[in-house]
């Protein structure tokens with residue numbers, strides 16, 4: 267570990283030790299160390315989906331309600347593959363560290379994420395304390411939509427021809443009108459996303475935030491290209507006087523000298539901080 271990273275990690279550990287609440291703000295970079303693909307940049311996306319490169323379809327087009335209308339087997343080929351992937355992937359150890367640190371704080375923790383992959387819940391985070399601002403791939407809604415209904419995707423097992431990026435089995439349908447169902451995710455050019463589930467999560471989170479006094483935000487893998495997570499981090503600093511630990515390999519600048527940036531990826535950043543925290547931060551059961 268470089269000396270710079272080590273001293274940044276020590277600063278981060280001090281911010282964690284003085285805080286009464288942990289706010290985890292995670293973007294796409296959080297999942298990369300679990301082996302999930304990063305869709306930023308055309309090449310990254312097409313390397314993950316070569317069939318879409320051949321068809322000249324970029325991420326913005328694949329992830330749009332228009333593509334569900336034009337070619338459901340292709341749209342569900344893309345989302346079905348991701349659904350299968352996210353159901354199988356093992357979250358990296360950074361998730362468990364974050365949960366342990368949050369559990370040691372007076373007011374506990376909350377999660378704000380633009381990721382739709384459900385990895386925090388898979389890593390054992392209580393679903394009622396997670397705010398998924400762009401929705402979740404593990405939930406469905408009507409493509410129409412005919413109603414505001416949102417339901418679990420658990421009964422749908424996609425069979426995907428990965429080479430052609432096409433769904434082979436019958437896509438899920440709306441239980442109310444029988445039309446095509448789609449993931450309950452905010453897509454590009456999407457005026458029909460049902461935000462009720464995400465809004466309820468947001469309200470629970472806002473209520474919880476009223477109780478905290480010295481929050482620390484650990485922001486992980488959230489770039490300026492999709493700024494929702496960064497806006498959330500800033501709002502915590504402005505409204506609640508929180509401090510910021512920003513883990514990001516390229517965009518790691520922080521607003522004040524009291525805050526700290528770690529210029530690395532999620533897992534190396536979190537493990538550097540873990541190495542600087544005392545052993546009492548590793549055994550939540552000791553609290554009892």
Ligand SMILES: [Zn+2]
Pocket residue numbers: 408409410411412413440441442443444445
């Ligand atoms: Zn419907």
